[in-house]
Amino acid sequence: MRTLWIESLPALPPDPSNQYADDPRAVALGAKLFSDIRFSSNGEVSCANCHIASKDFQDGLQLAQGVGTTDRRTMPIAGTAYSPWLFWDGRKDSQWAQALGPLENPVEHGGTRTFYVKLILAHYKTEYEALFGTLPDFSDETRFPVPAAPIDDEVAAANWSGMSQEDREAVTLAYVNIGKAIAAFERTIMPRTSLFDLYVEAVLANDISAARDIFTADEEAGLKLFLNEANCTRCHNGPLLTDNDFHNTGVPAVADLPEDTGRARGAQQVLADEFNCLSKYSDAAPEDCKELRFMLVEGEELERAFKTPSLRDVANRAPFMHAGQFWTLDEVLMHYNHAPAAPDGHSELEMLHINKEQRDMIIAFLKTLSSIP
Numbered sequence: 067m068r069t070l071w072i073e074s075l076p077a078l079p080p081d082p083s084n085q086y087a088d089d090p091r092a093v094a095l096g097a098k099l100f101s102d103i104r105f106s107s108n109g110e111v112s113c114a115n116c117h118i119a120s121k122d123f124q125d126g127l128q129l130a131q132g133v134g135t136t137d138r139r140t141m142p143i144a145g146t147a148y149s150p151w152l153f154w155d156g157r158k159d160s161q162w163a164q165a166l167g168p169l170e171n172p173v174e175h176g177g178t179r180t181f182y183v184k185l186i187l188a189h190y191k192t193e194y195e196a197l198f199g200t201l202p203d204f205s206d207e208t209r210f211p212v213p214a215a216p217i218d219d220e221v222a223a224a225n226w227s228g229m230s231q232e233d234r235e236a237v238t239l240a241y242v243n244i245g246k247a248i249a250a251f252e253r254t255i256m257p258r259t260s261l262f263d264l265y266v267e268a269v270l271a272n273d274i275s276a277a278r279d280i281f282t283a284d285e286e287a288g289l290k291l292f293l294n295e296a297n298c299t300r301c302h303n304g305p306l307l308t309d310n311d312f313h314n315t316g317v318p319a320v321a322d323l324p325e326d327t328g329r330a331r332g333a334q335q336v337l338a339d340e341f342n343c344l345s346k347y348s349d350a351a352p353e354d355c356k357e358l359r360f361m362l363v364e365g366e367e368l369e370r371a372f373k374t375p376s377l378r379d380v381a382n383r384a385p386f387m388h389a390g391q392f393w394t395l396d397e398v399l400m401h402y403n404h405a406p407a408a409p410d411g412h413s414e415l416e417m418l419h420i421n422k423e424q425r426d427m428i429i430a431f432l433k434t435l436s437s438i439p
């Protein structure tokens with residue numbers, strides 16, 4: 067139980083791939099960029115549209131809405147600085163590399179890097195230059211056309227290949243710095259103390275009567291089931307209640323959505339990512355990139371494997387799973403109980419044989435993982 071306690075969370079590990087990760091000026095700039103709707107093709111979308119601070123940085127939707135609709139559910143952000151892999155499939159290996167994904171995703175922010183660096187020049191020049199040094203003059207429309215990026219869009223890709231190698235480098239470097247500032251801000255978003263943490267504290271202090279005041283009998287029984295018979299801690303472990311790894315748990319595919327192979331594709335993508343830990347835009351030395359260098363690249367177990375989500379604050383953020391497949395925690399528990407065969411690959415789950423009363427106990431326990439206001 068001590069291992070699940072929030073006080074067991076180690077000090078935030080450094081991010082060697084981002085030399086600005088702990089610079090307060092980067093945090094301040096990143097916080098502004100995170101909620102600046104000008105950074106989108108329609109002038110209406112910021113990170114904060116989908117990652118809403120008052121909703122645990124989530125949006126309550128099955129599929130996220132940006133300039134279009136995505137194929138997956140929005141993920142919460144608290145504590146992701148501890149995670150070696152980002153996204154449901156882990157196709158990014160740092161928060162800064164992650165942040166550059168939605169900006170150029172056609173259904174999220176829908177813009178391209180030349181557009182974003184021009185916005186920095188127009189609105190954040192002073193703050194940017196204080197941190198990252200002199201910003202090139204990106205205002206020339208012929209040298210720096212919009213849209214332009216090495217992405218799957220005919221016009222943007224053609225404009226991009228028409229630019230000089232030197233100009234492309236300059237744009238990408240400034241674009242990377244946007245990601246590094248946003249990541250510095252995201253590092254400050256941490257989970258908060260829950261009722262469960264107070265309970266653990268009382269138990270560790272051997273104060274049984276205080277512990278009984280904090281947890282009801284059902285919550286206590288739910289915790290025992292979570293740890294023992296239901297063995298949820300096989301994957302939901304550590305103070306964030308995630309092993310930060312990928313598992314196929316047989317979550318059903320959603321009709322109408324393209325096939326989602328999860329980590330099987332995500333592993334290939336992160337290896338090929340122009341912004342990964344080993345890339346020239348990373349500040350890390352190759353020996354700092356152990357996760358990437360020693361990751362599992364292929365294998366049956368990656369098929370439809372998704373990242374184990376943290377269970378902190380989970381009760382407040384239905385719907386659940388990577389495409390919002392379930393609306394209630396009871397549906398989630400029924401899923402674990404039945405352990406259906408996976409649509410592809412093999413589910414790691416085994417049937418649980420827990421009854422309705424036991425499901426309710428586990429749900430009562432899960433609710434104690436919500437932050438105390």
Ligand code: HEC
Binds near residue numbers: 117130131136154169
């Ligand atoms: C249109 C809604 C939307 C917008 C806008 C958006 N996100 Fe997300 N975010 C998502 C979705 C959906 C996922 C999961 C996507 C996936 O796995 O493919 C996600 C995943 C993440 C994750 C991964 C968390 C984890 O545990 O792995 C982080 C961090 C994140 N977003 C930060 C950001 C930042 C920073 C921005 C702005 C630059 C942003 N998001 C913009 C919807 C959005």
Ligand code: HEC
Binds near residue numbers: 377385
């Ligand atoms: C084999 C690893 C594994 C085990 C065991 C496991 N989980 Fe999960 N859990 C996951 C993964 C992976 C997901 C995300 C799956 C997806 O979206 O496809 C998940 C998702 C969830 C979610 C939804 C969270 C969200 O934000 O969408 C809840 C709630 C949950 N698990 C609770 C439990 C409980 C309670 C148990 C024990 C009965 C349990 N899990 C056992 C790996 C596991």
